[in-house]
Structures are given as C-alpha cells and as structure tokens.
Amino acid sequence: MSDTTLALAGNPNSGKTTLFNALTGARQHVGNYPGVTVEKKEGIHVHEDRRFKIVDLPGTYSLTAYSLEEVVARDFLVNERPAAVIDIVDAANLERNLYLTLQFMELGVPVIVALNMIDVAQQRGISIDTAVLSRLLKVPVVATIARRGEGKAELIEVAERIVGEGIRPQGLDISYGEDIDHALAEMEQAIIAANLLTDVYPARWVALKYMENDEQILSLGRQADAALSASLEAIVTRVTDHIKATHDLYPEAVIADHRYGFIKSILQQGVLSVKHDRDRLYMSDRIDSVLTNRFAGPLIMLAVVWGLYQFTFTYSELPVAWLEGFFGWLGGMAEAYLPDGLIKSLIVSGIIDGVGGVLGFVPLIMFMFLGIAFLEDSGYMARVAFMLDRVFRVFGLHGSSVMAFIVSGGIAGGCAVPGVMATRTLKSPRERLATLLTVPFMNCGAKLPVFALLVAAFFASHEALVMFIITLVSWAGALLVAKLLRSTVVRGESTPFVMELPPYRLPTFKGLLIHTWERTWQYVRKAGTIILGISIVLWALMTFPGAPDAVKQQFDTDRQAVTVASPAAAQEIENAAEGATLSAAAQTLQGKLDGIAALEAEADLRYSVAGRIGTALETLSHWAGFDWRTNIALVGGFAAKEVVVSTLGTAYSLGAVDPEEAVSLSTKLATAPGWRPLTAISLIVFTMFYAPCFVSVVCIAREAGGWKWGAFSMVFNTVLAFSLAVVVYQVGTLLGF
Amino acid sequence: MRIPMRQMQDNQSGTIRAVRADGELGRRIRDMGLVPGTEIRIQGRAPLYDPVALRVMGFTLTLRNNEADFIEVEVD
Numbered sequence: 001m002s003d004t005t006l007a008l009a010g011n012p013n014s015g016k017t018t019l020f021n022a023l024t025g026a027r028q029h030v031g032n033y034p035g036v037t038v039e040k041k042e043g044i045h046v047h048e049d050r051r052f053k054i055v056d057l058p059g060t061y062s063l064t065a066y067s068l069e070e071v072v073a074r075d076f077l078v079n080e081r082p083a084a085v086i087d088i089v090d091a092a093n094l095e096r097n098l099y100l101t102l103q104f105m106e107l108g109v110p111v112i113v114a115l116n117m118i119d120v121a122q123q124r125g126i127s128i129d130t131a132v133l134s135r136l137l138k139v140p141v142v143a144t145i146a147r148r149g150e151g152k153a154e155l156i157e158v159a160e161r162i163v164g165e166g167i168r169p170q171g172l173d174i175s176y177g178e179d180i181d182h183a184l185a186e187m188e189q190a191i192i193a194a195n196l197l198t199d200v201y202p203a204r205w206v207a208l209k210y211m212e213n214d215e216q217i218l219s220l221g222r223q224a225d226a227a228l229s230a231s232l233e234a235i236v237t238r239v240t241d242h243i244k245a246t247h248d249l250y251p252e253a254v255i256a257d258h259r260y261g262f263i264k265s266i267l268q269q270g271v272l273s274v275k276h277d278r279d280r281l282y283m284s285d286r287i288d289s290v291l292t293n294r295f296a297g298p299l300i301m302l303a304v305v306w307g308l309y310q311f312t313f314t315y316s317e318l319p320v321a322w323l324e325g326f327f328g329w330l331g332g333m334a335e336a337y338l339p340d341g342l343i344k345s346l347i348v349s350g351i352i353d354g355v356g357g358v359l360g361f362v363p364l365i366m367f368m369f370l371g372i373a374f375l376e377d378s379g380y381m382a383r384v385a386f387m388l389d390r391v392f393r394v395f396g397l398h399g400s401s402v403m404a405f406i407v408s409g410g411i412a413g414g415c416a417v418p419g420v421m422a423t424r425t426l427k428s429p430r431e432r433l434a435t436l437l438t439v440p441f442m443n444c445g446a447k448l449p450v451f452a453l454l455v456a457a458f459f460a461s462h463e464a465l466v467m468f469i470i471t472l473v474s475w476a477g478a479l480l481v482a483k484l485l486r487s488t489v490v491r492g493e494s495t496p497f498v499m500e501l502p503p504y505r506l507p508t509f510k511g512l513l514i515h516t517w518e519r520t521w522q523y524v525r526k527a528g529t530i531i532l533g534i535s536i537v538l539w540a541l542m543t544f545p546g547a548p549d550a551v552k553q554q555f556d557t558d559r560q561a562v563t564v565a566s567p568a569a570a571q572e573i574e575n576a577a578e579g580a581t582l583s584a585a586a587q588t589l590q591g592k593l594d595g596i597a598a599l600e601a602e603a604d605l606r607y608s609v610a611g612r613i614g615t616a617l618e619t620l621s622h623w624a625g626f627d628w629r630t631n632i633a634l635v636g637g638f639a640a641k642e643v644v645v646s647t648l649g650t651a652y653s654l655g656a657v658d659p660e661e662a663v664s665l666s667t668k669l670a671t672a673p674g675w676r677p678l679t680a681i682s683l684i685v686f687t688m689f690y691a692p693c694f695v696s697v698v699c700i701a702r703e704a705g706g707w708k709w710g711a712f713s714m715v716f717n718t719v720l721a722f723s724l725a726v727v728v729y730q731v732g733t734l735l736g737f
Numbered sequence: 738m739r740i741p742m743r744q745m746q747d748n749q750s751g752t753i754r755a756v757r758a759d760g761e762l763g764r765r766i767r768d769m770g771l772v773p774g775t776e777i778r779i780q781g782r783a784p785l786y787d788p789v790a791l792r793v794m795g796f797t798l799t800l801r802n803n804e805a806d807f808i809e810v811e812v813d
C-alpha cells in the first residue's frame with residue numbers, strides 16, 4: 001500500500017517541530033521544496049498497517065501570497081492533496097492561531113486541530129472545551145502536549161479514521177459581510193460555469209482570493225481565462241469602490257475582520273474560559289522587563305553575544321585541534337608511505353589539505369549552531385532583533401542581521417561560513433540577502449594571521465590599536481556596502497517588522513541537538529563535495545607546469561656542489577636516524593640544502609599557472625602596491641584565507657611557514673624591497689574586502705538560492721577591494737607615505 | 738480619544754479602531770490579529786525607542802513606529 005500523506009502546519013513557535021519529531025522519531029528526511037530554499041522535512045510514522053508520510057510545512061501566520069513560506073505551504077496543500085492537515089494550534093494563543101485554521105478550512109482541506117501547549121494554557125488559567133470547539137468548527141480537535149508526546153496516538157487515530165472512512169470536510173461558511181458575500185456568490189457561479197482553476201482550487205476560494213487581490217491566483221486566473229478573469233476583476237473593483245466609499249476600507253481588511261469576528265464568536269460560545277486577567281504579567285514579561293530594559297538590555301545583550309562567542313570558539317578549539325591533528329597525521333602517513341611524485345603531492349596538498357580544511361570547520365559550526373539554536377529556541381533571539389532593529393534598519397538590514405555579523409567575525413576571529421548559515425533566522429528575503437552578501441567582510445579567524453603578520457612587520461608599536469581600527473573598518477565597510485546593495489541590486493522596501501516576541505522557554509536538549517545536527521550535516525554534505533573539487537583544481541594551479549628543466553637542473557647542480565664540498569657531513573646526513581642531533585658541519589650543510597629546496601619551491605610556484613597569473617596580474621596590481629608574490633598568495637586565498645600567509649612564505653623562499661608563527665616572514669617582509677607601511681595597509685584593506693573563501697562562496701550560493709549570488713560576491717567583492725586598495729596606495733603615495 | 742499607536746505611552750491600553758495600511762504591511766498587521774475591535778496595551782519600547790512592543794490577545798508583538806502610524810487606537 002502506498003503512503004498516506006499528512007501535512008503538519010501551524011504558526012511559528014506553536015510546537016510544530018516538536019510534534020514532528022515526536023511522530024516521526026529518527027525517520028526523517030530534510031530537503032528543499034522544488035526551486036526554493038525553504039526547507040522541507042518529511043518523516044514516516046507507521047500505525048498498524050498504514051504508513052503515514054508526514055510533511056512539515058513551513059510555520060506561517062496566514063496563507064497569503066506575500067511570503068515564500070506561505071506560497072510553499074499553500075501550493076503543497078493544493079497540489080499534493082494530503083489526506084489531512086494536522087493544524088497545530090497554540091492553546092495559550094487560541095484566537096490568533098485559529099486565523100490560520102480558518103484559512104485551511106476555506107481552502108477545503110480536511111483539518112485536524114492539534115490543540116498544543118495545553119499545559120501552558122492551564123498554567124495561565126485558560127481552559128478550553130475541546131468538544132464544543134470541535135462541534136463549532138466542525139473538525140476534530142485533539143488536545144496535545146507535544147513536548148511530552150501526549151496526544152499523538154489520538155491524533156493518528158483520528159487521521160486513520162478520516163482516511164479509512166473517507167470523511168470529507170464539511171466546509172465552513174463564514175459570512176464576510178453582505179456586500180462581499182453577495183459578490184462571492186456571483187463570482188463562484190461564474191467560476192464553476194467556466195471551470196476556472198477548479199481542477200486545483202475550490203471555486204469559492206478562488207473567488208475569495210480575487211476579492212483579496214491575491215497576486216498568485218490573479219495571475220493564474222488571467223492565464224487560464226483572460227476574459228472571465230477580467231469580468232471577475234470588474235466585480236471586485238465594483239465591491240472595492242463601494243466598500244471604500246462606505247467604510248473607507250479595502251475588501252481584504254473587511255474579510256480579515258470577519259474572520260476574527262467569527263473566531264471571537266466561537267470562543268464566546270463556551271469554548272474559552274479565562275480565570276486570570278489576560279494582560280497579567282507572566283514570568284516571561286518579568287524577564288523581559290530586565291532583558292529589554294533601556295539600560296540593562298543592551299549590556300546584557302553584549303554579555304550574551306560575548307558568551308556565545310566564547311562558548312563557540314573556546315569549546316570548539318579542542319575538537320578542531322583533534323581534527324587538525326588527525327588530518328596532519330593522515331598527511332604525515334601519506335607523506336611517509338606514498339612514493340614521491342605528483343600522486344603524493346595531489347593526495348597530501350590537494351585532497352587531504354582541502355577536505356581537512358572543510359571538515360576542520362565542522363566543530364566550529366556545530367558549536368555555533370548549538371549556541372544559536374539555544375538563543376532561538378529560548379526566545380532571546382527575537383529580543384536581540386527587537387533591540388537592534390533601529391540601528392540595522394538605517395542600512396537596509398534587519399534587527400536579526402546582527403547575529404550573522406557577530407558570528408562571521410564582528411568581534412575579530414569568527415567565521416563567515418556559520419555566519420552565512422546563521423542568516424536563516426532572518427525571515428525577510430531582501431534583508432537576508434543583503435546580510436549574507438556582506439558578512440564575509442567581517443574579520444574571520446583566517447584573515448587574522450594575515451593582519452597579524454603585516455601589523456607585526458610594520459606597526460609593531462601599535463598592535464592593539466591597529467587591530468581595533470581594522471575591526472571598525474570592516475564593520476563600517478560591511479554596513480555601507482549593505483546600504484549600497486539595498487539601494488541597488490537588492491532594492492526594495494523594507495519588510496514589515498511585524499514580529500512576535502515568543503514567551504521565554506527553556507529549550508529541550510533533544511530539540512537543540514536535532515537543530516544543530518540538521519544544519520551541520522547539510523554543511524558537510526554540500527560544502528564537502530564541491531570543496532573537494534575546488535581544492536584539487538587549486539592544487540593543480542599551484543603545481544603545474546612547474547619550473548622548466550633548465551632551472552631545475554641548476555638547483556640539482558647547486559645541490560651537488562654543496563654536497564661535494566663537504567662529503568663527511570653529507571655522509572652523516574645520509575645515515576642519520578630521524579631526530580638525531582647533527583654535528584655543526586652537517587647542520588650547516590642541511591641549512592644550505594634547505595635553502596636550495598626553498599628556492600626551488602619558489603621557482604616552481606613562480607612557473608606554475610598560479611604563478612604566471614600572479615606575474616601577469618602585476619601590471620594591474622602594482623597600482624595597489626602588490627608584486628607577483630603577493631598576487632599568488634591572494635589567489636591562493638580564494639581557497640582559504642589561511643593559505644595567504646603560507647603561500648607568501650613559499651614565494652619568499654622561506655620554505656613552509658606555519659601561519660601561527662610567522663616571525664621569520666614578518667622580519668623578511670619588513671626589510672624586503674617594495675614593502676613599506678603603505679603597502680601593508682593596502683594589502684590589509686584588500687584582504688578584508690576581497691572575494692570570500694570558497695567554502696563561504698559555496699554557502700552563499702546555497703543560501704541565496706543560486707550560483708549567480710556566489711559569483712556576484714566573488715566579483716563584486718574583489719573589484720571593491722581592489723578599488724579601495726588602489727585608492728589607499730595611490731593617495732598614500734601622493735601624500736608621501 | 739483616538740490617536741495613532743505611535744503616540745501611545747508605555748503601559749497605556751486601548752482598542753484598535755482602524756488600520757489604514759494596505760498591501761503587504763496591512764496584511765501582516767491583520768494576520769497578527771490587529772483588527773478593529775482588538776484590545777491592545779503598549780508593553781514597552783526598544784532601547785532606541787523604536788520598535789514598539791505591544792500586548793494583544795495574550796501575546797507580545799513588535800512593530801516599527803512608522804508601521805504603528807497606520808493603526809488608530811481609541812485609548813482608555
């Protein structure tokens with residue numbers, strides 16, 4: 001027997017996810033709705049000999065065509081025709097939640113109301129007569145406490161009964177006032193007569209949506225039957241004019257008023273009895289009076305953000321070190337046991353380093369998401385958005401943008417990858433896009449070594465001050481670019497900030513783990529595959545074609561020469577065991593050999609494709625003060641910003657340089673020809689703003705819903721960074737620095 | 738006395754008389770239950786005096802001041 005589909009729907013924060021997890025357990029599958037970035041979760045619940053496929057619809061307050069989530073939910077219901085919709089209704093918030101319930105019923109889908117959070121309602125002295133509610137709404141109502149799994153068996157039994165006995169919804173006739181009712185009846189007849197969209201939608205619903213001026217249905221209707229659509233629109237215009245004249249309102253408003261009126265009348269017929277005053281201050285409000293207090297609020301917020309930051313970067317340090325250790329060990333094994341040559345180089349520098357680089361982020365992402373899940377599930381995140389909205393709105397962003405910026409390195413040392421992914425909490429599409437395009441400007445942990453190197457080389461006496469200025473500059477840059485984007489490519493009115501502040505709740509451990517796991521896994525799966533490919537390409541760019549034979553021969557000859565000059569020392573090195581201490585003569589020889597190897601690596605790099613690109617770019621990059629060595633390092637930085645320092649090391653023939661201890665490199669740079677403080681500033685500016693690393697680009701493309709945005713962020717950021725660097729360098733030069 | 742919601746004091750309560758917004762904003766406002774006849778109470782304002790938080794039907798809602806301008810309230 002094929003699966004029976006049940007849809008799970010309801011307001012945000014009504015306990016949908018909790019009920020979904022209770023029903024499906026571990027049998028879940030997370031994907032996307034076709035063509036959009038809205039998450040689609042499916043799971044299986046087996047009841048006797050029936051398999052229910054349970055689909056979690058996005059949480060919404062309504063079913064209009066304004067937001068992606070609502071359109072997705074609506075389309076799913078009409079196109080997939082689930083056997084029933086389990087509508088999760090927050091019992092403590094009945095009136096507003098039933099508004100969505102009514103819209104499901106208008107759509108004619110079979111509804112089962114799961115009256116959730118009964119425990120919370122009881123605590124608040126709200127008691128609800130489910131039998132009366134069920135009778136008045138003409139749909140089954142089941143009381144549940146999703147958090148404890150109570151009521152889920154009954155829900156499934158009701159669903160089983162509906163499916164088994166083929167019970168159809170009875171339909172609900174709400175009056176929307178005489179004028180509208182009259183017009184709806186007229187339109188309904190015309191729609192039925194012409195079969196306009198009736199293969200998918202109920203006729204009365206189509207009429208209602210015309211009346212509500214629903215863009216999606218209007219355009220479908222016009223496509224299907226332009227003439228009929230025009231006459232329907234004429235009816236709507238007539239009614240609209242009339243209502244505007246008599247009540248100064250639009251039909252949509254009148255319809256909404258009547259829906260709420262209907263709900264109020266039901267609740268007054270013995271459904272709801274409230275013991276206390278509704279506006280009485282609950283625990284949650286008392287917490288709010290401190291946490292959003294004019295003075296204490298911002299301070300506490302700073303402390304919480306700082307705490308999140310500390311939590312993430314402190315606790316992930318150890319697992320990150322383990323992973324790095326593991327990949328280091330793996331690289332070491334490959335180094336020791338594979339025969340020298342291209343294959344070895346590919347496996348060590350291409351695959352292990354590349355994949356290790358991606359997986360190295362995993363603990364960081366996990367802890368960051370755990371922290372964010374806690375702030376979200378507890379309700380604090382909404383308060384942060386509330387407090388900061390005024391500031392971020394100036395730049396065309398949203399109060400909720402702040403978290404993404406902080407995570408990305410707003411306090412130096414974050415990571416843009418979890419930052420980009422953290423924008424998921426933002427429900428406003430334009431603000432979200434502007435946020436995820438600008439968070440890579442923050443100073444992530446991988447850019448810090450570059451800054452540290454340059455600051456140590458040229459501004460050693462003012463380290464802290466310069467680092468602080470760097471942080472400020474990146475914030476200013478990010479916010480201004482956000483403003484620029486919001487007035488050009490992501491132009492559009494700001495999305496209304498009509499937002500619920502949910503009551504504070506202590507998150508459940510299971511809920512947190514599920515949230516964290518889902519997001520982490522998605523990152524590993526998507527980023528992992530693409531990154532592997534890209535790191536192999538980059539490896540090839542920096543390896544092939546290598547130095548020409550003549551050059552290589554010169555190095556061999558040099559090696560020969562130094563070895564022959566001191567045969568005893570050469571013999572000693574040949575025979576020395578690993579880690580043994582060498583005599584002074586042998587050490588001198590080893591030093592010379594290492595020096596030659598480093599020069600060879602430099603030559604190889606210079607002759608590689610990346611090196612040639614770097615050299616070719618010199619004509620352009622000298623405007624910003626960069627020579628070919630810097631260029632290669634920056635090209636490598638596309639893979640990961642950590643690579644900048646190590647590549648600079650190779651380019652300055654220092655051999656492998658550990659980015660954390662780049663002292664030798666910074667002394668080298670301080671004295672190298674062509675380098676002065678201005679060059680360093682120019683490079684710092686460029687590094688801050690240029691293309692995000694590949695992992696971030698992959699995430700941006702994924703979160704923004706297309707590679708076009710990934711490409712945009714690479715090109716736009718690089719052009720911006722280069723222009724800024726050129727301005728800095730040229731103006732600085734003119735001023736005599 | 739009927740005044741725009743923006744002008745209400747903290748903790749002042751009243752009944753919504755008209756919502757003048759249309760389009761997306763109007764719909765969002767109504768979806769959350771801010772329709773004529775609904776009682777509300779101003780719960781407070783963000784540290785920078787915008788947005789405003791209000792209590793309606795037992796839950797808390799936030800609106801920007803320029804959005805609250807569209808809502809006319811009969812204050813108690």
Ligand SMILES: Nc1nc2c(ncn2[C@@H]2O[C@H](COP(=O)(O)OP(=O)(O)OP(=O)(O)O)[C@@H](O)[C@H]2O)c(=O)[nH]1
Nearest residue numbers: 012013014015016017018059117145146147505507
């Ligand atoms: N007391 C109580 N808490 C519940 C109940 N059901 C869910 N919760 C809690 O309510 C909070 C929100 O639940 P979720 O399942 O995340 O809500 P959601 O509807 O999926 O919310 P979004 O993810 O924002 O769409 C969680 O902290 C749950 O633990 C219930 O019946 N009683």
